[in-house]
Amino acid sequence: LRADTVISASGNKDISFNGKVDSADATPRALTVNTGGVTQFGDGGADYVGHSFALASVTTDGPGSTVFDITLDVNHPNSVKTTGSQTYGDAVVLNKDTVLTSTTSGDVWFKSTVDSDAVNTPRALTVNTGGATRFGDGGADYVGHSFALASVTTDGPGSTVFDITL
DSSP, X not given: OOSOEEEEOSTTOOEEEOSOBOOSSSSOOEEEXXXXXXXXXXXXSSOXXXXXXXXXXXXXXXXXXXXXXXXXXXXXXXXXXXXXXXXXXXXXXXSSOEEEEETTOOOEEEOSOEEESSTTOOOEEEEEOSSEEEEOSSSSOOBSSSSOOSEEEEOSSSEEEEOOOO
C-alpha cells in the first residue's frame, strides 16, 4: 500500500487478498475493507499481511465475514501485523491457525463471532498486543460457537475484554 486504502464492494461481493499485503515502505498504511460478502486474507499459502512492512491498521465492516487462510512457519510467525489497531466488524472464520499482532499496543477487536472453519479442524487464535483484545460488542458474538477453536491465546502486556451477551 502506498497510501491509506479503502476497498469496497457492493452487492455482497467477495474481496480476496490471495497474496501478501504490505505497506510500500516503512511508513505504515491503513487498510479498510467494506463488503457484505467475504473478505478473505490468503488462499492457503504464505499470504501474510504486514510482513515486510507492517500496516497501520486493518478494519473490516459487518455484515459478511472475514476469513484467514494464511500458512504460518518459523520465519513468518504473524498472519496479520499492524502498528495500530485491528477491527473485525464481521464474523471471523479461521481456515488456519491465526496470529494477529499489533506492535504498538493497538486494540484488536472482534465485533462478531469467531469460529474455526469446520468441526473436524479446530484452529488456534493468538492475539499479541499491549492494547486490549476485545471479543464482542454486546451481542451474541460467541467465540467457537459454531465450530470450536483449538485454543485462544492473548499475550501478557494488554488486557482481554469479553462483551458477549449469553
